[in-house]
Amino acid sequence: MTVLCVTDGGGAEVGAARADTVRRREAELRHALDQLGILRPPVLLGLADGTIREQRDVVAARLRTTLPGLAKDTLVVAPWVGDGHRDHRVLGEVCVEFAADEQLTLWQYPVWMWHWGSPDHPDVPWPLLVSVALDREQREVVARALEAFASQRSGSPPMLHARFLEHFDRNREYFVADVGGAA
Numbered sequence: 001m002t003v004l005c006v007t008d009g010g011g012a013e014v015g016a017a018r019a020d021t022v023r024r025r026e027a028e029l030r031h032a033l034d035q036l037g038i039l040r041p042p043v044l045l046g047l048a049d050g051t052i053r054e055q056r057d058v059v060a061a062r063l064r065t066t067l068p069g070l071a072k073d074t075l076v077v078a079p080w081v082g083d084g085h086r087d088h089r090v091l092g093e094v095c096v097e098f099a100a101d102e103q104l105t106l107w108q109y110p111v112w113m114w115h116w117g118s119p120d121h122p123d124v125p126w127p128l129l130v131s132v133a134l135d136r137e138q139r140e141v142v143a144r145a146l147e148a149f150a151s152q153r154s155g156s157p158p159m160l161h162a163r164f165l166e167h168f169d170r171n172r173e174y175f176v177a178d179v180g181g182a183a
Contacts, residue, residue: 049087075106076105079108079109133171133172146160
């Protein structure tokens, strides 16, 4: 499994504080991956948060050079294009194009949709959602991975606040599965 992280996580800070945040977020990511049992180091593109739209071509090129020649049964998992976050949308679009060009299966995960979506919201692609059941042990692993992001669970207000985290305390994970890849 290859985990590719496009942004550096330092978008909330400037100067020396930004560099410290980038280092802290990288360490948190590595710790979260350890909790998930992913031993291979992540590929870090290091692009600044909030700049993906302006660097769309860079992201697309780096994706293709970082992940060349993937097997046709590879599952690509990326942020959902409709999530309501600019970086997620653009990265999701790039991944839709990549998966279609490479004839790979693409599943996109919603992050922020759980805050604005409802059963009758027209922008939520309910028919395209697939769910993956999580047993008790898997739920505990997910919880430990989320706990690894301490810098995002602190501050005023914290990025990963209690209401946000409630959406990840469930026995299923959801993905948008038919977004242009080979699925």
